[in-house]
Amino acid sequence: MGVVIWSNGRLYGPEEPLAPGIDHGLTVGDGVFETCAVYDGTAFALTRHLRRLARSALGLGLTAPDEGAVREGVAAVIAASGPDVGRLRITLTGGPGPLGSPRFAPADQRQSLFVLAGSGAPSDVSRVIRVPWVRNERSAVAGLKTTSYAENVVAVSEAYRLGADEAVLANTVGELCEGTASNVFLEREGELLTPPLSSGCLAGITRELLLEWSAAVGLPVREAAPGELRYDVLDEVVEGSAHLAMSGSIRNVSPVVSLDGSEVEAGPLCVEAQRLFQARLADDLDP
Structure with a gap:
């Protein structure tokens, strides 16, 4: 259409x-x-x-x-x-x-x-890459969803060039931050963690709902403490000791199955979070 x-x-x-x-x-x-x-x-x-x-x-x-x-x-x-x-x-x-x-x-x-x-249609899974560019968590527009999207265009274009569909960025102090149009969740040690807003990431609506809905049913999903998630934690995803999911208004909650061209497994908590979100979405379209 x-x-x-x-x-x-x-x-x-x-x-x-x-x-x-x-x-x-x-x-x-x-x-x-x-x-x-x-x-x-x-x-x-x-x-x-x-x-x-x-x-x-x-x-x-x-x-x-x-x-x-x-x-x-x-x-x-x-x-x-x-x-x-x-x-x-x-x-x-x-x-x-x-x-x-x-x-x-x-x-x-x-x-x-x-x-x-x-x-537009949601993606069941995501394929992401790391990029050398960073989010400025002290920017005048940090946390605002502005039309000044050139940085995202460059980063996601690099992702598509390499066969991925999203790029994940650090902030200026080396913390895990967000994707170009998505929030990020890191699964390890029985928890699913998302970077805090102090990292400079956008306060995503899908992120917000997943935190609320997970708390309501006892799923171990929480906002990380400042500095708890370093960018190099993504090495653990490649090694298989951690897992990754992306969230956004079109992709909803989408487990990552490829990082930097290496196939990785979708984590069980990532999959459960995806199922929870889809179930709650069907219950109320304006939660």
């Missing part, structure tokens, strides 16, 4: 002109976004995604979007899409702005809001 776009109360085709050339999201990456999976015509965990969208906007210095307008756009693109719709993207930018980084004065700002729907 093609991409369906909504903005300013109407639908657009993927080839129709929409954003002005001076949109600050285009010229300097001044914007935030959310990606949701779509199941049975419903955007999964939309309320949580909208909450994070507002948090990212405010963190970037933008005004939080009108939630009613966003929900209107979501309903419109899903209704106009075919049965294969599986992915939704909500983008908010600073709107028209100067060619440089500063924005127009507040009275002159007109933010742009776009909602897009298209195809």
